[in-house]
Amino acid sequence: MSAVLDVVSMTCLVAGAFLCLTAGLGLVRFPDVLSRMHAGTKPQVLGVLLVMVGAALRLQGWSNAWMLLLVAAFQMLTAPVSAHMISRVAYRRRHVRRDLLLVDEFGAAPAGDRLYVGDEPGDAPPEEPEIAIAEHVVDDRGPGDGAPRR
Amino acid sequence: MTGPATPSRLRTQLPLLVWLVLVWMLLWGTLSWANLVSGAAVALLVTLLLPLPSTTGGTRVRLVGLLDFAGHFLLDLFVSGAQVAWLALRPGLRHSAIVRVQLRTNSDLVLTMVAEALSLVPGSLVLDLDREERSIAVHLLHVRDRDHVEQERADVLVVEARLIRAFGSAEDREALERDLAERGRRVEGTVP
Numbered sequence: 001m002s003a004v005l006d007v008v009s010m011t012c013l014v015a016g017a018f019l020c021l022t023a024g025l026g027l028v029r030f031p032d033v034l035s036r037m038h039a040g041t042k043p044q045v046l047g048v049l050l051v052m053v054g055a056a057l058r059l060q061g062w063s064n065a066w067m068l069l070l071v072a073a074f075q076m077l078t079a080p081v082s083a084h085m086i087s088r089v090a091y092r093r094r095h096v097r098r099d100l101l102l103v104d105e106f107g108a109a110p111a112g113d114r115l116y117v118g119d120e121p122g123d124a125p126p127e128e129p130e131i132a133i134a135e136h137v138v139d140d141r142g143p144g145d146g147a148p149r150r
Numbered sequence: 151m152t153g154p155a156t157p158s159r160l161r162t163q164l165p166l167l168v169w170l171v172l173v174w175m176l177l178w179g180t181l182s183w184a185n186l187v188s189g190a191a192v193a194l195l196v197t198l199l200l201p202l203p204s205t206t207g208g209t210r211v212r213l214v215g216l217l218d219f220a221g222h223f224l225l226d227l228f229v230s231g232a233q234v235a236w237l238a239l240r241p242g243l244r245h246s247a248i249v250r251v252q253l254r255t256n257s258d259l260v261l262t263m264v265a266e267a268l269s270l271v272p273g274s275l276v277l278d279l280d281r282e283e284r285s286i287a288v289h290l291l292h293v294r295d296r297d298h299v300e301q302e303r304a305d306v307l308v309v310e311a312r313l314i315r316a317f318g319s320a321e322d323r324e325a326l327e328r329d330l331a332e333r334g335r336r337v338e339g340t341v342p
Contacts, residue, residue, distance in 0.1 A: 018235075019231055019235055022234070022235035022238045022239060023234075023235075023238070025238045025239065026234060026235075026237070026238030029238055030237075030238070031243060032246075034246065034248075034275065034277070034289045035246060035289075035291055037275055037289075038234050038275050038289075038291045039234055039238055041269050041270060041275065042227075042230040042231050042233075042234040042270060042272075043231045043232075043234050043235045043238070045227070045231070045270060046227055046228060046230075046231030046232075047231070049227070062179070063179030063180060064179070066175075066176040066177075066179045067176065067177070067179060069176060070173065070176045070177065076266075076270065077266065079269070079270075080265065080266045080268075080269030080270060080276070081266070083269055083275060084265065084269065084275070084276045084277070087275060087276075087277055087289060088277060088278060091277055091278075097246075100243060100244070100245055100246055101245070101246055101247060101248060102245040102246070102247040102293050102295075102296070102299060103247040103248065103249055103293075103296075103299050104247070104248045105248060105249050105250040105287070106248045106250060106277060106278060106287040
């Protein structure tokens, strides 16, 4: 009985660790922030869940199992929220590989974002420089030293 | 803490109190009266000192719908984990997409759960949620073509339908049935 339990828990632990590894790989290999957040949620959460199951089987104490259950529950509750916040910020800061997007129905939905006034990286040129310059009151230094790349 | 609102307030706060006591007991890891009493005290203190804003649109838990959702969700979790793991290992660039999906629920809690669940089921990641329009912007990791995009969009609605059947209020369920009937009619209209 104990041997079977050991094998099951070992399988869970190894599979979970492997999934966390692929989550890390995905973070490196995926092309943009939004895709990377997929890697940060799905294989990551499943990996943690499997590790928790494996540990709960091996530890054999209810007190430990409850704690692991809490870890799993909060992982499932918080991972999507943080991924959502990061991808939302990334989209608004235009860290998106638009050439890879087949459809973009979100578009420039947040009104006023075309000018990108305020919280943008210093080296980010406006996406539509002509409109941005035309609509924006050009100050003495012109549209800034972040000259349009295209 | 206003007088007349007390009964409904207690009713909405009760699940939160139960959840907080449960977390407290799980953290201690032992079932005892001392833990129960101290947990209740801490939960009351937390809810009184840090009150949450009230949510609109009620929820009602239905056991059959809940089990249906939980089963599918667990299965989806495994599928999506394996899928993204495979995409991470596989070489090559893939197309993604961002779609806007019109949801049907008008409950804060169900919307929250839809957003949470969508990020864990295959394909989708929530990008933005428009509360007024009840629409949700979803990033799809891997799409082959337009048809695939439409299929993923339908999957989002399926997740929402399961959650409404599990937690939705009567109005939400009505809205869901109305929308499903309308869709059915539209499909029938195009077939002949």
